[in-house]
Amino acid sequence: MSLWVMVAKMAEGLTRTCAIFFLTLIFSLPLGMFVALLRMSRNKIISGVTRFIISVLRGTPLMLQLLAVTYGPYYLFGVTVSRNKLIPVVIAFAINYAAYFAEIYRGGIESISKGQYEAAEVLGYTKAQTFLRIILPQVIKRIMPSVTNEVVTLVKDTSMAFTVSYQEMFTIGKQIANSQTSFVPFLVAGVFYFVFKAIVDFAMGKIEKKLNYYN
Amino acid sequence: MKKLLSIMFAAVLVLSFAACGAKNEAGSNKFIMGIDPEYPPFSYLGDDGNYTGFDVEICKAACEKLGYEFEVFEVNWDEKLVQLDAKECDCVWSGMTILDSMKEEGYVISAPYFDNSQVLLVKEGSGITSSKDLAGKIVAVQLGTSGEALLNDELSDLSATFESVLTCDSFLKCFTELDGGAADAVFVDYPVAASYVSEHAGFTILDEELGGEQYGIAFRAGDEELCKKIEGAVAELVKDGTYAKIAAKYPDIVDSLVFLK
Incomplete structure (x- = not known):
């Protein structure tokens, strides 16, 4: 196999890797906020249940969650397994990452001092206004480094999708490696991941800079 | 920034739709072969970037005989029977060792074709x-x-x-x-x-x-008829010489093929 065919084949897989990456972020970032708010709910039952769910999602391997989301419905209810593997893969990734994002958001929100809420109340802000206009902008600034951390991890975690036969870049790389008995595909994969991560770093750096409006 | 984001969104949407179009619901005429794509010479990614190998070529030829539309599904070998059960493929045919435990679980296993x-x-x-x-x-x-x-x-x-x-x-x-x-x-x-x-x-x-041990093809429980059809088509391939012709391309395994002994 020529290097060109190898790279082309893996680039084809890279488009699927990108699909997992972007779709996971699109769904998990808002979902995480929702989960964080549930987690901080004053209602003991809601916050307790959410806490339990988060601990299950963070305490079991992503690989297992991928299997559960893909094949669980079939074994439990006889639901046909989706032919488009992207759907269960993105659902599993989005749920898993939402759990991590939720804890990051919670840390950010709880780091804002109580005095600010009291000041806002005195100034006549409603609760929603206080959260959206005063608290959230500060939270986003504070949590950006942790979010970047998770996003970079996600770049590499996409390779986990091989568990359910989703043909993303690393899976194809492994197939080429085994058919050609060569380690070159792993090198190509490494370069792909590194470049991908460099682009993500660049984009996140831009966003952080934009948010740095006070300095 | 906004423009860049909207372009990325569009790209992702197009990609996910493209992925949707790749595979249809299992039609009546489609035969999906489950392979381990990392198992040369039986099934692997060929030099041209398409799946090939002894098993893949035989299955393709058998599907032609039966008028089936041939399709490959790449199984995760550790989960192959789960994926077969879940109807992601119609058989597992990829240098698979016949185990007694498979028969005990009710899977339909073809006659062995490789020692x-x-x-x-x-x-x-x-x-x-x-x-x-x-x-x-x-x-x-x-x-x-x-x-x-x-x-x-x-x-x-x-x-x-x-x-x-x-x-x-x-x-x-x-x-x-x-x-x-x-x-x-x-x-x-x-x-x-x-x-x-x-x-x-x-x-x-x-x-x-x-x-x-021997290699065979695994089908879902209850698929005896499909197994018979495939076995029949393979027997025809053996008879008309196609089987030997394909086998000749894989000199490492030709001596151990049951049907050519």
Whole structure:
């Protein structure tokens, strides 16, 4: 196999890797906020249940969650397994990452001092206004480094999708490696991941800079 | 920034739709072959970037005979029976060792088509000439293969003499462990060892068969009819010489094909 065919084949897989990456972020970032708010709910039952769910999602391997989301419905209810593997893969990734994002958001929100809420109340802000206009902008600034951390991890975690036969870049790389008995595909994969991560770093750096409006 | 974001969104949407279009709901005429894409020479990614291999070519020819639309599904070997159950493929046909446990679970298994044996691959000049020389040595084996099962079960007396068994998730890693000196031998299916030795100098296969087994095709429970049809089509291929013609392309395995004996 020529290097060109190898790279082309893996680039084809890279488009699927990108699909997992972007779709996971699109769904998990808002979902995480929702989960964080549930987690901080004053209602003991809601916050307790959410806490339990988060601990299950963070305490079991992503690989297992991928299997559960893909094949669980079939074994439990006889639901046909989706032919488009992207759907269960993105659902599993989005749920898993939402759990991590939720804890990051919670840390950010709880780091804002109580005095600010009291000041806002005195100034006549409603609760929603206080959260959206005063608290959230500060939270986003504070949590950006942790979010970047998770996003970079996600770049590499996409390779986990091989568990359910989703043909993303690393899976194809492994197939080429085994058919050609060569380690070159792993090198190509490494370069792909590194470049991908460099682009993500660049984009996140831009966003952080934009948010740095006070300095 | 906004523009860039909207372009990225659009790209993702197009991609996900493209992915949707790739596979349709299982039609009546479609035959989906489940393969391990990392198992040369039976099923692997060919030089042109398409799946090929002995099993793939035979299945393709059989589907042509039966008028089926041929499609490949890449199984995750550890989960192959789950994926078969879940109707992601109609059969698992990829140098698969027939195990009694499969029949006990109700899977329909075709007549065996390949006599396999497990062999030990060692470095030339290592001084290892039989399995007895492996006492105190490290032996690599692929996770989820019948070789691993043998070492844990029937050959557990032998594996007890090893210093340890090194379990890798692919053959390539087993061979690399051997080449790199971390393992002293690889316990592997004969055809895989043979194709490796033919491409790489400095390795030999020990002349000692450690466990005979046969390859077959697995279908879901209740798919006896489909199994019969495929077996029939393969029999026709044997009769009209197509089978031998395809087999000739894979010299490493041709001697062990049941239908050509």
